[in-house]
Amino acid sequence: MKLLLIEDEIALRNTLVEYLRQNGYVCEVAGSFEQALEKVKLYDYDCVVLDLTLPGTGNGLDILRTLKADGSRAGVLIISARASLDDRLTGLDLGADDYLTKPFHLAELNSRLRAIIRRRQFQGHHHIAFRDLVVWPEQAEVFVREQPLTLTRKEYDLLLFLLTNPNRVLTKEAIAEHLCGDAVDAADSFDFIYTHLKNLRKKLQEKGADNYIRTMYGVGYKLSFE
Amino acid sequence: MKLLTKTNRYYLLLTTALFALAGVGLYYGLYAALRHEVEEQLGNARLQLERRAAAGEALPATPFEYQLSVSPQPRPLGYRDTLLLDPVEGELVPHRQLTFRLPVQGRPAWVTLRKSLVETDDVLGVVLTVLLTVLALLLLSVVLLNRWLSQRLWAPFRTTLVALRHYGVQEHRVLEFAPVSTDEFAELNGVLTRLTRRLVADYEAVREFTANAAHETQTPLAIMQAQLEQLLQLPEMANPQLAGLVTDLYQATRRLSRLHQALTLLSHLENRQFVAPAVSLSLAQLLRDKTEKLQPLLEARDLTLHLHLAAEPSGLHLHPGLADSLVHNLLQNAIKHNRPGGSIEVRLSPEALEISNPGPAVSGDPARFFERFQKHDAASASPGLGLSIVEQIGRYYGFRVSYTFEPNGSRHTLRVVF
Numbered sequence: 001m002k003l004l005l006i007e008d009e010i011a012l013r014n015t016l017v018e019y020l021r022q023n024g025y026v027c028e029v030a031g032s033f034e035q036a037l038e039k040v041k042l043y044d045y046d047c048v049v050l051d052l053t054l055p056g057t058g059n060g061l062d063i064l065r066t067l068k069a070d071g072s073r074a075g076v077l078i079i080s081a082r083a084s085l086d087d088r089l090t091g092l093d094l095g096a097d098d099y100l101t102k103p104f105h106l107a108e109l110n111s112r113l114r115a116i117i118r119r120r121q122f123q124g125h126h127h128i129a130f131r132d133l134v135v136w137p138e139q140a141e142v143f144v145r146e147q148p149l150t151l152t153r154k155e156y157d158l159l160l161f162l163l164t165n166p167n168r169v170l171t172k173e174a175i176a177e178h179l180c181g182d183a184v185d186a187a188d189s190f191d192f193i194y195t196h197l198k199n200l201r202k203k204l205q206e207k208g209a210d211n212y213i214r215t216m217y218g219v220g221y222k223l224s225f226e
Numbered sequence: 227m228k229l230l231t232k233t234n235r236y237y238l239l240l241t242t243a244l245f246a247l248a249g250v251g252l253y254y255g256l257y258a259a260l261r262h263e264v265e266e267q268l269g270n271a272r273l274q275l276e277r278r279a280a281a282g283e284a285l286p287a288t289p290f291e292y293q294l295s296v297s298p299q300p301r302p303l304g305y306r307d308t309l310l311l312d313p314v315e316g317e318l319v320p321h322r323q324l325t326f327r328l329p330v331q332g333r334p335a336w337v338t339l340r341k342s343l344v345e346t347d348d349v350l351g352v353v354l355t356v357l358l359t360v361l362a363l364l365l366l367s368v369v370l371l372n373r374w375l376s377q378r379l380w381a382p383f384r385t386t387l388v389a390l391r392h393y394g395v396q397e398h399r400v401l402e403f404a405p406v407s408t409d410e411f412a413e414l415n416g417v418l419t420r421l422t423r424r425l426v427a428d429y430e431a432v433r434e435f436t437a438n439a440a441h442e443t444q445t446p447l448a449i450m451q452a453q454l455e456q457l458l459q460l461p462e463m464a465n466p467q468l469a470g471l472v473t474d475l476y477q478a479t480r481r482l483s484r485l486h487q488a489l490t491l492l493s494h495l496e497n498r499q500f501v502a503p504a505v506s507l508s509l510a511q512l513l514r515d516k517t518e519k520l521q522p523l524l525e526a527r528d529l530t531l532h533l534h535l536a537a538e539p540s541g542l543h544l545h546p547g548l549a550d551s552l553v554h555n556l557l558q559n560a561i562k563h564n565r566p567g568g569s570i571e572v573r574l575s576p577e578a579l580e581i582s583n584p585g586p587a588v589s590g591d592p593a594r595f596f597e598r599f600q601k602h603d604a605a606s607a608s609p610g611l612g613l614s615i616v617e618q619i620g621r622y623y624g625f626r627v628s629y630t631f632e633p634n635g636s637r638h639t640l641r642v643v644f
Contacts, residue, residue: 015452081444085547103448192526
């Protein structure tokens with residue numbers, strides 16, 4: 001999957017590139033409006049991760065307009081430090097697929113990217129396999145060793161979030177905000193993650209799945225390969 | 227009272243006073259001039275009579291006895307006023323008389339000459355009639371002139387007034403006027419244009435400042451958070467001491483970022499920095515969605531939430547982001563200050579949105595709950611901005627937000643009256 005990351009802040013860009021490459025994306029970068037414009041004009045991407053504030057003669061919304069005017073098939077995820085509610089609306093109105101306010105959790109970024117790419121490319125013929133687990137995201141169906149598994153909505157969301165970020169420590173904050181929306185006060189909501197994880201583990205074990213959800217004490221949880 | 231009515235009232239007072247003064251002056255002036263003229267005529271007649279007497283001629287006979295009377299008896303001499311009966315009109319008429327001694331054919335005689343004065347009330351009548359007519363004509367013409375002038379000359383002022391009345395401060399545009407020929411109005415329009423230009427510039431400066439402040443703060447926070455997340459992935463994090471340190475840092479970063487987002491929202495609300503149009507949205511649907519999202523939180527605390535969605539408030543137009551924030555903060559507040567196993571009652575009616583929850587009585591002035599950084603539990607990680615945001619959104623849309631506490635069921639209720 002080929003991504004274009006448009007972000008002017010070098011430290012953040014490097015971290016994001018490192019993270020995205022770890023997750024199997026082919027990632028190109030642009031640090032200014034002009035660079036970004038050149039790249040979106042010349043190459044095709046599966047998804048463009050777009051910062052709104054850019055050095056140069058235009059901003060992220062102009063890039064988005066260009067993409068839409070050119071009939072690009074790339075998905076667009078806006079990442080912005082401008083917490084303005086208007087920017088979000090404008091971005092989505094212009095045809096962006098999703099909007100993340102900085103700072104965000106890396107796992108959340110990945111989860112949103114996967115969702116965009118799934119929606120745009122696989123039209124439902126896509127599944128995620130992890131050890132003895134198979135998930136069909138479009139149908140929201142989960143199979144453990146070919147047996148269907150019934151989960152509640154939140155348990156399913158939790159499992160999918162873990163599956164999108166395998167072998168990575170997901171902090172409790174990231175999980176809480178993914179499940180309840182980013183406005184939730186994470187400090188108040190850690191107990192519910194524990195409950196949901198407990199139930200999810202129990203259901204997986206009943207179907208004979210291995211115990212691959214690891215608790216990283218005090219930090220969060222991890223879907224482990226071992 | 228209209229400016230025109232006010233000026234007319236002063237005109238009326240002034241002209242009436244002036245005319246009264248002129249009337250009195252005119253009356254006495256006319257009267258004095260008439261007497262003087264009559265005395266002069268009497269004096270002339272006396273000279274004539276004296277000349278005839280000196281020539282030894284007899285005094286002329288007069289057909290009107292009251293105009294000239296001769297008496298052998300002494301009479302008081304000099305000018306006097308007297309009233310005589312006018313036989314035709316049948317009323318007393320004021321006369322001026324002059325009595326003098328004249329030797330007529332060797333014998334002394336007292337001659338009295340009389341002449342009618344114009345009747346006082348006649349003079350008064352004429353003076354008043356003339357003056358009142360002129361006064362009335364003057365006032366009428368002043369009023370008509372002013373009315374015409376006010377329509378003509380004040381037209382630019384009324385145009386300015388209409389433009390001002392329709393000017394919304396939140397539109398953030400400069401008020402421009404068509405050029406006018408009257409200096410005062412041109413100056414007024416100029417001042418207003420400068421004022422609105424200043425308003426727009428200030429607004430732009432504040433908007434840019436908050437946008438930059440948000441950007442400049444959130445970007446380093448984003449870097450910190452991303453790096454810390456990457457740090458957590460390292461194998462060295464198996465060391466619980468190290469992991470604990472990083473997690474604390476990570477949580478503090480989140481808290482800072484959350485705080486900053488809330489403050490940015492508050493500042494946007496205060497500066498009315500929402501350009502996107504308010505849309506007609508379903509609060510009931512929003513409440514259902516939010517409840518669904520917060521379900522895990524409710525379950526974890528063993529809370530039950532009941533939605534009583536009677537009817538949508540009609541004609542309610544809100545910014546989607548603000549509506550979301552309003553509902554979210556109200557629900558979050560009801561969850562946070564609840565007791566385990568408690569219930570949350572959400573009532574939506576066309577007039578108000580009401581959210582109540584049980585909880586221990588809170589000390590302190592309820593009005594202060596809406597202030598920034600007011601938190602019930604000083605040790606809480608939440609900055610205590612939720613209700614401020616609710617109140618500010620309420621103020622933004624002109625809703626009244628109130629808090630009540632019922633000691634009986636020990637329930638806290640927050641009401642947003644649309």
